[in-house]
Amino acid sequence: MKLVTYIIRADELNIQMNESAGARLGWLADSYVVDAVFAQRWLEANRGISFPHSLPADILTLLTRGATELQMLKEVGRLLRNEDLPRLRVEGEPVAVLLSEVRLLAPVPMPTSVRDFYAFEQHVKTSRQRRGLEMIPEWYQIPVFYFSNHRSIVGPEAAVAKPSYTEWLDFELEVACVIGKKGKNIPADRALEYIAGFTIMNDWSARDMQRQEMKVGLGPAKGKDFATSLGPYLVTLDELEDRRTGHHWDLQMTAKVNGKPLSSGNMKDLYWSFPQMIERASLECELVPGDVIGSGTVGTGCILELGPEVHRWLQPGDVVELEIERLGVLSNRIVKSESSLLPK
Template sequence: MLRLIQSLRKYKYYKVRRGAIWLKLVTYVLPMDDLHIQSNQVTAARLGWVQDSWVVDVVLAQKWLIENKRMSFPHLLPTDMLTLLERGENELAMLREVVSSFHGMDLSPLSVEGESLALALQEVTLLAPLPNPKSVRDFYAFEQHVKTSRARRGLKMIPEWYEIPVFYFSNHHAIYGPEAGIKRPSYTKWLDFELEVACVIGKRGKNIPAEKAREYMVGFCIMNDWSARDVQKKEMEVGLGPAKGKDFATSLGPYLVTLDELEDRRVGEHWDLAMTAKVNGVQLSAGNLKDLYWSFAQMVERASSECELFPGDVIGSGTVGTGCILELGVEVHRWLEPGDVVELEVERLGILRNPIQ
């Protein structure tokens, strides 16, 4: 027990002493496991991080350090993202020590238990970094998108939007990763993409004030909130929704990038990250995460008001200005059809690409 306590104290100390270790976390499967993928729910999925052009397996890397560097740990790291988040700050600190131990090393010859520690990025299939979020809340936080989308429907801006950040719950069981095919639902002809950024919660909390919110945020990833606009239109006219207009697919990925990697682009509670969207290689959308009217800190505060947030909860930003066909208009691009390819790109967060089926 004493050794365990000393080990845990070591990881707390490491976090302060060594400083932040940049992390691009991924959930991946080996090529041989591709046939078992069903909406990212894969028993063979592994937790890894991206280093240069490699995906490094977290558990194999830790075992290699134990066997070859005689390093000691209180226990093995988990094989999945959600468990990593649920175990808390000490677990992330332990992961940072593992990652830092391989900084600058040639990963290609390293193996343990007959398996390579690292595989080339192009050799693996990336799932959503968090394939099984506890919940998905999607906010409506970019003013330009709200104004333009309402104007296209002949509606004025509503003053209540400036009073509180609003959100809806999406389907956390319909999560897709990069390159996963998105099936156009049979009930829609107006399929649309939405260019967003998602924040992942890493610590349990309730009634979190905005000034403390970053303590609860692990990092960001790109989010595509796929939308059936014709169905959504009917639902919103009834005054309840969106529901079926949104619940068939949400894409996340390709990485979960920790906030420390983005610190040099943070301005107060906003991040200066360019955002673009392409359909079939043609750029349609361009915006910036810093243009949020409601910051992620304010979203966390609102979401946690008299309600507990948990590790693995996802909070979406809503669509950036110009970030969907609804806002741009069908004169700019028709609604999405099978065969189209949508690519969302956000600085530092990578490219989230999905074909329509």
């Protein structure tokens, strides 16, 4: 399934101060978004089908309840497969709404945590070479990550404010998994059981601030914590099984800025696999449903690696489109920040 968190565009003015309050759980069915709660209610009222309990209206509760909850949602989807979706209503509410009539938020609008790894060898090598640095042997010994800001998540088509403190704003083409099962000290050979699905991730980066911070030997911090985009869907593993070989998936990854192709890579090129990342992240540390684990940037997947001579740093008005085969397109527009430092 392609799981989504959405709001009706007509309701935007009423809930824009608190998007999550009006957000609902659904899934993509062709050109429609099907509401999980309304779909189940329709089946109960019109097909006499009973369920052990009601599905939740948000994705975090769905994941927290465990694999059986996701299976129940998939069963609801299967039972509706041959129904005429546009005609279905529950208490006057449509069960399915045209995709063009909703606004998708990040599939997990507020993750429980966000870890971002550094797992594509080409990106690490090339970025270091551009700075005149040799490859670090330790990179081949363990997969490493940092924690980002789980409260600065941005969804598809949403604006990303260019921080007032940077002139070197960059995108990063990444893929992320969302954890769907609680676990600690998870071995790599069992890690697939803990993945709820994959989504596209853009780890926005203020490179000048990041460079300054990293010289101190700690970070990144303000170079990264202002925004991370996720979306447009959370795609469950069964949808991708035909592209899996062992612990790798053959999915093409591309990036465009203002329609110009800049980046091209493949998810199968990960040096450190997602199961290895999960094994490392869960070492003496409990992972919980809703945790996000990013891959790090794919080779050629950012301006830092390509060089500003290939494309200048991002400016307000630029549109960045990240696309991963089967996972959709994650598009965001850069806007000028309206904030500034508080007066002393």
